[in-house]
Amino acid sequence: MPNTRDFPLDPVDLPGTWSGRTVTVIDASTLVAYVLREEGWGAIEGLLREGPRSVELLPLEAANAILVARRHKRVNAAEASEALRTVQGLSELAVDLVPPAPLVNGAWEIALQESVTMYDAVYLELARQDRRALASRDAAQIRAARNLGIRVIET
DSSP: OOOGGGSSSOGGGSOSSOOSOOOEEEOHHHHHHHHTTOTTHHHHHHHHHTOOEEETTHHHHHHHHHHHHHHTTSSOHHHHHHHHHHHHHHHHHTOEEEOSGGGHHHHHHHHHHHTOOHHHHHHHHHHHHHTOEEEEOOHHHHHHHHHTTOOEEEO
């Protein structure tokens, strides 16, 4: 995995605050695909430049996915550390993070109805409440979003 400076979108190149132009809710699978340069990662840059919205769980979930990638030897220690730094920078500078607590009741209903985790359901509830598209790579979340009438951007 390349150094953060090799990414077209480096956190230090972003404005100091969220731009307010958000059109999309992103989940951890999307952010992780970008920082680990998974297939199609380049297309995610545009979403990040728009100033997407997400829940405050985003950096934690992304960090966990990077940890899993490290444990499965998909990335080495240096690559995992760089990916984590990038997640932290993008989470602070490019993403409008909202607290999950106000979303819990709606997420609960979604989780029950769609048989998804509460973690997935909270992203869905944010997209539903905000009437925004959901950017995700998670098949179960994408299916649930479509069932709920939420526009999906498969990343």
